[in-house]
Amino acid sequence: MGIIEIEGMKFYAYHGHFTAEQIVGNNFEVYVRLETECVKAAESDNLEDALNYQAVYETIKEAMQIKSALLENVSKRMLDALYEKFPVIKKATIKISKMNPPMGGEMERVSVTMER
Template sequence: MIKVSLHGAEFFAYHGFYPEEQLLGCRFVLDIDVEFYTTADLAADEITDTVNYEQLYNIAAEEMRITRKLLEPVAQCIANRIRHDHPYVENIRVELKKLNPLLKGSVAYSSVTITNNK
């Protein structure tokens, strides 16, 4: 099994339950892991024999631009798009962290993790 990961992808987006969160925006950090089997000869050194992490980033960037109230649908839509574009992928894990969420105390981040297995 091969695992391709994209960790620490940073975005500024307007996700949040409260109107001020959707107005002010917030910083987010995204981690994506995908696992798949291949029969390809990896020594051939062809990008078509793997999951291109640039494509993972582009999927995430497109979904992060769509404002949503909750983190769960953002992470789920990213996983769904990966599954659609790469149906051979066995396991998908998407963790979305909201940095410094608007709470009454100091919190480094809140997060949601979606796991999508075949």
């Protein structure tokens, strides 16, 4: 078993409860942690035996492009897509952070983490 982490993926997207958030958009950061079998890829040194990080990134990018009111919804969509496209995933954790959220005070980010 191995763990693959993709950290600091940055996107501009239109997620949020407020209408202005869905029009103006905001910066988001995504982290994914995937547990999968890595022994075959480690031995063969062949991408076909590995979980393709680029394909994982593209799956997350596609999910970020669909507007949602809640980060929980975006997270679920990502998890659904990852498990559908990559059956070798044993466990996945997704963390989505909205940078500088419009919550009436100064804060760096608000985040939602979900795992399956």
